[in-house]
Each structure stands twice: as structure tokens, then as C-alpha cells.
Amino acid sequence: MNIGLSVNAPRSIPIFSRIFPFKLKHLGFAYQFSTHSFRPGPTGSRPEFSRTGAGRERGEVRASKSLIEDEAELSDWVSDLRTNSFGARVTNEGESDSDMGRRYKSKRVPVRDGDIGSNRSGGREGFSVKRRREGDSDEFAEPPRRRTESRSGPPRKSHGTVGLPNEKRGRRERDSGFKRDYKGVRGKRGSIEDEEVGGGEDDRKGLMRNLGGLSTEEESDDDDGDNDNGVFEKNALSSIGLEKEFDVKDRPSFSANSDSFMSETRFDQCSLSPLSLKGIKDAGYEKMTVVQAATLPVILKGKDVLAKAKTGTGKTVAFLLPSIEVVVKSPPLDRDQKRPPILILVICPTRELATQAATEAKTLLKYHPSIGVQVVIGGVRIALEQKRMQANPCQILVATPGRLKDHIENTAGFATKLMGVKALVLDEADRLLDMGFRKDIEKIIAAIPKQRQTLLFSATVPEEVRQICHVALKRDHEFINTVEEGTEDTHSKVRQMLLAAPLDKQFPLLYVTLKDHIADDPDYKVIVFCTTARVTGLVAGLLGELNLNIREIHSRKAQTYRTRVSDEFRKSKGLILVTSDVSARGVDYPDVTLVIQVGLPASREQYIHRLGRTGRIGKEGQGILLLAPWEEFFLSTVKDLPITKAPVPSLDPDTKKKVERALSQVDMNSKQAAYQAWLGYYNSQKKVGNDKCRLVELANEFSRSMGLDTPPAIPKLVLGKMGLRNIPGLRSK
Numbered sequence: 093m094n095i096g097l098s099v100n101a102p103r104s105i106p107i108f109s110r111i112f113p114f115k116l117k118h119l120g121f122a123y124q125f126s127t128h129s130f131r132p133g134p135t136g137s138r139p140e141f142s143r144t145g146a147g148r149e150r151g152e153v154r155a156s157k158s159l160i161e162d163e164a165e166l167s168d169w170v171s172d173l174r175t176n177s178f179g180a181r182v183t184n185e186g187e188s189d190s191d192m193g194r195r196y197k198s199k200r201v202p203v204r205d206g207d208i209g210s211n212r213s214g215g216r217e218g219f220s221v222k223r224r225r226e227g228d229s230d231e232f233a234e235p236p237r238r239r240t241e242s243r244s245g246p247p248r249k250s251h252g253t254v255g256l257p258n259e260k261r262g263r264r265e266r267d268s269g270f271k272r273d274y275k276g277v278r279g280k281r282g283s284i285e286d287e288e289v290g291g292g293e294d295d296r297k298g299l300m301r302n303l304g305g306l307s308t309e310e311e312s313d314d315d316d317g318d319n320d321n322g323v324f325e326k327n328a329l330s331s332i333g334l335e336k337e338f339d340v341k342d343r344p345s346f347s348a349n350s351d352s353f354m355s356e357t358r359f360d361q362c363s364l365s366p367l368s369l370k371g372i373k374d375a376g377y378e379k380m381t382v383v384q385a386a387t388l389p390v391i392l393k394g395k396d397v398l399a400k401a402k403t404g405t406g407k408t409v410a411f412l413l414p415s416i417e418v419v420v421k422s423p424p425l426d427r428d429q430k431r432p433p434i435l436i437l438v439i440c441p442t443r444e445l446a447t448q449a450a451t452e453a454k455t456l457l458k459y460h461p462s463i464g465v466q467v468v469i470g471g472v473r474i475a476l477e478q479k480r481m482q483a484n485p486c487q488i489l490v491a492t493p494g495r496l497k498d499h500i501e502n503t504a505g506f507a508t509k510l511m512g513v514k515a516l517v518l519d520e521a522d523r524l525l526d527m528g529f530r531k532d533i534e535k536i537i538a539a540i541p542k543q544r545q546t547l548l549f550s551a552t553v554p555e556e557v558r559q560i561c562h563v564a565l566k567r568d569h570e571f572i573n574t575v576e577e578g579t580e581d582t583h584s585k586v587r588q589m590l591l592a593a594p595l596d597k598q599f600p601l602l603y604v605t606l607k608d609h610i611a612d613d614p615d616y617k618v619i620v621f622c623t624t625a626r627v628t629g630l631v632a633g634l635l636g637e638l639n640l641n642i643r644e645i646h647s648r649k650a651q652t653y654r655t656r657v658s659d660e661f662r663k664s665k666g667l668i669l670v671t672s673d674v675s676a677r678g679v680d681y682p683d684v685t686l687v688i689q690v691g692l693p694a695s696r697e698q699y700i701h702r703l704g705r706t707g708r709i710g711k712e713g714q715g716i717l718l719l720a721p722w723e724e725f726f727l728s729t730v731k732d733l734p735i736t737k738a739p740v741p742s743l744d745p746d747t748k749k750k751v752e753r754a755l756s757q758v759d760m761n762s763k764q765a766a767y768q769a770w771l772g773y774y775n776s777q778k779k780v781g782n783d784k785c786r787l788v789e790l791a792n793e794f795s796r797s798m799g800l801d802t803p804p805a806i807p808k809l810v811l812g813k814m815g816l817r818n819i820p821g822l823r824s825k
């Protein structure tokens with residue numbers, strides 16, 4: 093199958109040719125999924141599949157360093173942070189590599205055999221991690237949480253609603269977008285239920301309790317490179333090429349196209365229940381995506397699976413469908429049963445993602461009226477969730493970790509219900525297993541039966557996650573990597589550009605870039621990622637003052653607002669979403685035309701996930717990373733990705749003035765909060781935060797870029813917690 097890759101597609105070129113006046117070229121579109129030979133394992137006892145994916149590509153073990161995406165969980169940490177936790181830093185930033193004129197090529201370092209999952213004890217016990225230090229939280233913004241939400245920018249009629257009902261329009265767009273051999277796809281939209289705002293306290297509480305995990309170091313008890321780890325690793329195609337165990341009808345077939353995420357296998361070729369197949373058909377899915385085809389037969393056999401597949405290639409359906417089959421095959425609920433068990437537990441790192449996964453589950457369950465789905469997330473009153481679960485018992489529960497833990501600890505009978513869990517899913521598994529969430533995940537795992545199936549899915553599986561995945565997975569789990577060896581973790585149809593400009597140019601540049609994109613594409617749909625919630629608020633305020641049609645999502649917004657804006661953005665066109673990392677992972681907004689990342693991404697993984705909000709399910713997209721020259725060291729961590737450095741467009745004096753004027757209209761409180769948060773974020777980034785004097789110089793540059801002559805004063809207590817007392821250039825209060 094050829095998905096019609098067209099780098100020179102007319103729609104995407106003009107903005108780049110205007111802003112980046114050179115021809116963009118992306119190479120390497122045609123590859124074939126290679127069939128990996130397998131050879132006897134070192135002991136001769138077990139076949140060993142060629143290793144692919146993150147482990148090979150990254151080679152070295154990096155410390156997990158991403159921030160907590162759900163910044164609601166971050167924003168109040170500061171008051172509870174122990175001073176010593178500020179000493180912990182992100183480790184292993186790569187070396188600076190500023191030679192960005194060339195296209196980066198992947199440097200692949202073979203993984204040592206023993207690098208993977210060397211837990212001799214096997215099974216799920218004996219969880220330990222390598223000794224390493226972790227990154228800190230980012231947010232040092234103290235002003236009280238706002239309760240009112242203003243919509244920045246003038247209201248604008250959504251293009252998505254013109255002419256057609258959204259649902260139909262969504263289908264039509266997607267059909268035309270990439271493939272005609274499946275019947276339109278329903279829009280994933282709609283909030284789950286009416287929600288009352290709980291202020292997002294619960295997830296935060298959970299994470300504050302986690303802080304120990306962030307600031308302490310843990311010992312590995314098994315770091316000897318032993319290859320006897322029981323992990324079978326397969327490339328998606330090696331599974332069809334080599335595995336004899338699939339039934340012929342189950343055997344997935346793939347097209348050998350570089351960016352091919354669709355397989356040739358139809359869902360009805362798999363052993364799925366007729367009612368599930370009806371639901372799939374109604375959802376508009378006919379053929380499986382590669383990750384679905386590669387994982388479904390294995391999961392249906394009851395195996396534990398760690399799956400890696402690029403962003404926007406259908407991982408949610410890949411884990412939901414077999415999970416639904418587990419429920420279908422379970423004995424029906426006894427009506428008199430006091431506490432009907434939860435059979436499937438899906439954990440997602442953010443509220444938006446949990447809500448989205450539950451919505452997808454409901455779509456797939458259309459013809460299974462007896463199977464219930466519930467979602468429990470921070471930001472909703474816990475009592476409300478308790479009531480809901482009481483009134484509508486569910487077999488499938490989707491949750492964020494902090495809230496789930498709250499229910500385990502505080503909801504009567506909940507722990508008993510969890511004893512029925514037959515399958516556990518960790519969506520964005522690498523995120524859930526990194527230090528920010530791991531303690532919660534460990535507690536949750538301890539609360540469910542050991543005899544269960546476990547599924548871990550993500551677009552990124554860094555080596556350290558491979559090493560600790562046995563905390564959740566059985567020894568004989570399969571690693572199914574659908575990202576072909578020698579290819580990038582990102583989509584070739586998504587152009588990636590670096591725009592390097594000093595801080596004082598960044599706001600006008602952002603404005604010009606957006607204006608050009610809007611002029612270029614009336615159906616524009618842009619996501620602007622910022623480093624922290626407070627900086628997001630500032631940028632949203634500025635772009636609103638500049639009369640761009642913007643919405644903002646971050647942890648400082650109430651959950652009801654976040655849900656509303658998220659739904660609106662999903663359905664709309666002609667809109668810019670300014671957001672923090674709460675939207676970085678998993679959120680499926682169709683037809684995003686451009687992703688802009690302003691400032692240092694928290695990690696390589698975070699860069700990939702943010703970029704993955706565009707170019708979903710085979711579409712084209714563009715990504716711009718806007719960095720200051722002193723942030724270019726980040727490029728060394730993504731040097732295998734095709735990021736091209738673009739010349740900085742010149743800014744005319746009118747634009748500069750316009751942006752200055754708009755900045756002067758932005759609320760002073762917002763600037764103060766952004767300054768403090770900016771300082772906190774970069775303080776936690778090793779390469780910048782190590783040199784405190786330089787950090788403060790840069791923060792003050794940021795302050796000037798907001799139009800402030802004098803940097804805002806910061807409470808002494810906060811400065812102390814940041815380890816920034818008595819640093820010249822800082823003002824305290």
C-alpha cells in the first residue's frame with residue numbers, strides 16, 4: 093500500500109518557503125520492514141530476536157527526566173518540596189551539537205545483551221531501578237489558582253462546524269486525508285460525563301506524596317548484564333515472518349512502505365467477538381494499523397506485551413480491543429453481586445488522555461451494552477466518582493494514577509473490586525514508569541492480582557524503561573516494536589524545523605510564524621507548547637492580545653474548562669491551542685497542521701510526543717522547535733531525527749512594535765508568575781541550571797523579552813527552595 097507520501101504537497105510548502113526560504117527535503121521514505129533473523133540465545137535454549145527500537149537507537153542508558161505532564165500535579169509542589177530535592181538534576185544531557193545545517197542521521201549504538209530487563213528473580217516482583225538522579229519539578233508560580241476562565245482572543249466560528257455536522261465532517265476529512273479503503277472514522281469527542289470541578293487537587297496530592305521518589309536514589313540489585321531475562325523482542329514484521337504460532341487467519345500482513353502504519357489485515361480476520369466487530373465497523377475501522385495487527389494476536393493469546401509504535405498510529409484501539417475481549421470471555425456479572433469486580437484497568441498519565449481512552453472504549457463497546465466503562469481522574473470531585481461507580485458498576489476502569497490511588501485508599505469496597513482485575517494497561521508506559529509516577533504505579537500494582545495480563549504501550553520506550561518494565565510485566569513478555577530499525581521515531585511526513593533565535597526575538601517570531609501559517613492555511617489548527625503552565629498563560633495572553641484565535645490548556649485551569657477547551661479544539665479548525673505538557677502525550681486532535689515547541693523540551697521523549705500531535709494516522713504535518721541559541725544543546729538528544737535548522741526570518745519594525753504593544757497589555761501578574769516559573773523550569777534543567785549566575789542572566793533576558801525593565805521580585809522562601817539565594821541579578825521579596 094502506498095499512502096501517497098508527498099513532501100512537496102502544495103498545502104504545506106508555502107509557509108516554509110516563506111519563513112524558511114530553502115527547499116525542504118526529507119529522505120528515507122522508502123524502507124521495508126525487514127524480517128529479522130532469529131538466532132539461538134546465548135544459552136542456546138531460547139531463540140532471540142534481533143533487537144530493534146529504542147534500546148538500539150539510544151544505546152546508552154539515560155536518566156528519566158521528563159517533567160510531570162499533568163502540571164496540576166506539579167504546580168503546588170513547590171510549597172512541599174524538600175530543599176534537597178532541588179539538588180537532584182536531570183542527568184545525561186548529550187553533548188552540544190550546533191551543526192544544524194545538515195540533516196541529522198541516526199547514530200545507532202548496539203544494546204548490550206544484558207541491558208534488557210535483567211531481573212533474575214523473574215516475575216513481577218523484585219522491582220528495582222538503577223541508581224540515578226532525577227529531574228525536578230518546574231513550577232514555582234505561587235499566585236492562587238484562578239477560578240475564572242477567560243477565553244483569549246475574539247470568538248471565532250469554528251470551521252469545523254460549517255456546512256456539515258462535525259461528526260460527518262470529521263469522517264470526510266479523515267477519509268480524504270489518507271486512505272479510502274476504510275469507511276470514515278467517528279470523531280473522538282465528547283466529554284465522558286458531567287463533571288464537577290474539584291480543582292485538580294487529587295492528582296497533585298498523589299504526586300506530592302511521590303516526591304520521595306523524585307528526590308531519592310534507588311539501588312539496583314541486578315546490574316550484571318545477565319542476558320537471561322526471558323524477554324522476547326520482536327519487530328512487527330518479524331512476528332509474521334518468523335512466528336509460527338499465529339493462526340493463518342490471525343497472521344497480520346503489512347505493506348512494505350516506509351511510513352505505512354496500516355496493515356493489510358482486516359479486523360474481521362481476527363478472533364474477535366461479533367459484537368466487537370460490529371462496534372469496530374461502526375467506528376469506521378476496517379483494516380488494522382500495523383501496531384494493532386502486530387499486537388492483537390499476541391495479546392489475544394494472553395501474553396504480556398510491551399509495544400512501541402509511532403504517535404497517532406492507533407495504539408488505543410490496540411490495547412482496548414483485546415481488553416474488551418477479556419471482558420467478553422469472562423462470566424457475566426451476577427446482578428446480586430454487591431461489588432462487581434473491575435476486570436480491566438487502564439492507566440493514563442493525564443486526565444485528557446484518560447477521558448479520551450474511555451471515550452474510545454465506549455465507541456468500541458457500542459454493541460456490548462452490558463460492559464460498563466468509567467473514568468476516574470483528578471480534578472473531579474472524588475465523591476462524585478464514588479457515586480457514579482456505585483450507580484453504574486464498570487468492568488473497565490480508566491484512571492490517572494493519583495486519583496486511582498486515592499480511590500484505593502479512600503473509597504469503600506474499591507480495593508475489593510480491584511481484586512478482579514484480569515488485565516492492566518499502562519498507556520504512555522514510559523511516562524508512567526518514570527520517577528514522577530512510579531511510586532503510585534507500584535502501589536497500584538500491589539493492589540491488583542499478580543495473575544493478570546499486562547500491556548504497556550508507548551511511542552517512546554527509552555532504555556531505562558526496558559530495564560524496569562518487569563515491575564509490571566511477566567518475564568516472558570514480548571516487546572513488539574513497530575518502529576523499523578534504521579528509521580526515526582517520528583513520521584517522515586512531519587517536517588521538523590529548528591528556529592534558533594535569542595529570547596528577545598522569540599515572541600515576535602512566534603507571532604510572525606503563526607500569522608504566516610494562518611495566511612497559508614485557512615484550515616489551520618496549531619498547538620503551541622510552552623515549558624510550564626505559567627509561561628503557557630503568558631504566551632496565551634500575548635497571542636490573545638495580538639488578536640489570534642487562541643485557547644489555552646494547562647494545569648492552572650479547572651478541569652471542566654480543560655475538558656471543554658479540549659473538546660472544542662478537537663472539533664475545530666482555525667484555532668491555536670497554547671498549552672503546557674498536559675497535552676503532550678496521547679491526545680488525539682485530528683488534523684493539527686503545525687506544532688510549535690517554544691523553549692527547551694523536557695526530554696527527547698517529550699519532544700517526540702509533542703510533535704506527534706500532528707501527522708496523525710498518516711497525515712502531513714509540520715513541527716517547529718523555537719530555541720534560544722544557548723538551548724541548542726538539546727539537539728544532541730534528538731540528533732537521529734530529521735530536524736533542519738531554518739534561517740531566522742527578519743522582523744519588520746511594525747511587527748516588533750505590535751508585539752511590544754501587546755506585551756504591555758498583558759497582565760503584570762501573569763508576567764511575574766511566568767518569570768518565576770521560567771526560572772524554576774530552567775533551574776531544573778542540568779545544562780542551564782548548573783550555572784546559577786548564568787541562569788539568572790538568562791531569566792532576566794526572558795524578563796526583558798516580556799517588556800519588563802526590572803525583573804520581578806521572587807519570595808525569599810521560593811528562592812531558597814530553588815537554591816538561588818544571593819545570586820546576583822535576582823530580586824527577592
Ligand SMILES: Nc1ncnc2c1ncn2[C@@H]1O[C@H](COP(=O)(O)OP(=O)(O)OP(=O)(O)O)[C@@H](O)[C@H]1O
Pocket residue numbers: 274277280376377378379380381384401402403404405406407408409550551677678679680704705708709
Ligand atoms: N484501524 C484503524 N483505522 C483507521 N483509523 C484508526 C484505526 N485505529 C485507530 N484509528 C484512529 O487513529 C487515530 C490515532 O489513534 P490513537 O490516538 O490511538 O494513536 P496513538 O498511537 O495512541 O497515538 P499517541 O502515541 O499520540 O498516543 C485515532 O483518531 C483513531 O480513531
